[in-house]
Amino acid sequence: MAGDLVEAGVEAALGEDFAGRLQDEQPVAFRVAAQGAVGRRRTFVVGLVGFALASALGGAAQSFGMLVAARALQGVFGALLAPAALGLLTTTFTDPKERGKAFGIFGAIAGGGAASACCSAASSPSTSTGAGAST
Secondary structure, eight states, X not given: OHHHHXXXXXXXXXXXXXXHHHHHHSHHHHHHHHHHHHOHHHHHHHHHHXXXXXXXXXXXXXXHHHHHHXXXXXXXXXXHHHHXXXXXXXXXXXXXXXXXXXXXXXXXXXXXXXXXXXXXXXXXXXXXXXXXXXX
């Protein structure tokens, strides 16, 4: 579930064709190497802080190029964040019953976030200036 969200973020930032090629070639190896080299917790914190800063950059974007760059950074840091969060859940909850509950909650939150993003995007007002647009 979280992987789908990260994939959607990367596709939104980079375009579907390029993101598909990028994800087929190296991100899994990059994420696993990053977690092994610096640890799950540090990878999680770097992903979380980086994603937050990239979001702030996108919110303060003064041009389309700056917005696209911020979205690309969100995809990169999201690609670090999601597997690190799942890795932390795996190591934190050792009892299979508790681990199942933790993954269920994680999946529900991730699914709720995806659903709310889709709903808010579908209900956002159009910015067109064509016929019928209010001025």
